[in-house]
Amino acid sequence: MSPATEQWEEVLRSRFALGEGPPAVRAAAAFSAESGFFAAAGREGEDGHRHFHAPTGPEGRPPGTATPEPPYLAELEALWTDGEESGRTLRLAETAWHRESLERITDAVTGTDLDLVLLRDGARSMWAVRTRRGICVFALVDGDTAAHSDEARSLTLDFDSFLVGQGY
Structure with a gap:
């Protein structure tokens, strides 16, 4: 594992440890x-x-692919395109996540333009945010309550701001 990977995993673990009680994410x-x-x-x-x-x-x-490029890149790229919501899916860990919404926002801290997607699989939801530099952050929520979804959205945007602030 590279030092950068260890650093980001530690940042994510620390973010989980800061909350009170078990986090929704x-x-x-x-x-x-x-x-x-x-x-x-x-x-x-x-x-x-x-x-x-x-x-x-x-x-x-x-x-069915001939190159070892990161898998699901085409599916991931389709998540960020405008258009009909249905049909936009991303398969992760044998789960087909369906895009429910797409927002284009500006990060209040960094001023960076972001694409924010809400994905669903039954009662579970996941937020994904992408900067214009090709970095994405994902936050998976087990339950489908508004409070849990809001917490996941906040964590996703906070961590993305952190990455952008670090030059990523």
């Missing part, structure tokens, strides 16, 4: 188009990576 991860998911953490020490891996074939790449 089950797991969070940082992603880059160049390296795929490079940091993940789960609440209460859980391995967050298991919630974000993409399906791969025996050659370490997505089934």
Whole structure:
């Protein structure tokens, strides 16, 4: 594991530890188009990576693809495009996440333009935010309450601001 990956995983773990009681967010991860998911953490020490891996074939790449580029890149890119909400899905850890909404916002701290997506799988939700530099942050919520969803949205935007502030 690279020192940068260890650093970001520690930042995510620390963010989980700061809240009171168990956090609503089950797991969070940082992603880059160049390296795929490079940091993940789960609440209460859980391995967050298991919630974000993409399906791969025996050659370490997505089934039916010829190159070892990070899997699900096309699906991920489709999440950020305008248009019909239905049909926009992202498959992570054998779960098909369906896009429910897409917002374009400006980060109040950094002034960076962001794409913010709400994904759903039944009673679970996940927020994903992407900067214009190709860095994405994901926050997975187990339950589907407004308070949990708001906490996940806040964590996603806070961590994204942190990454942007660090030059990513």
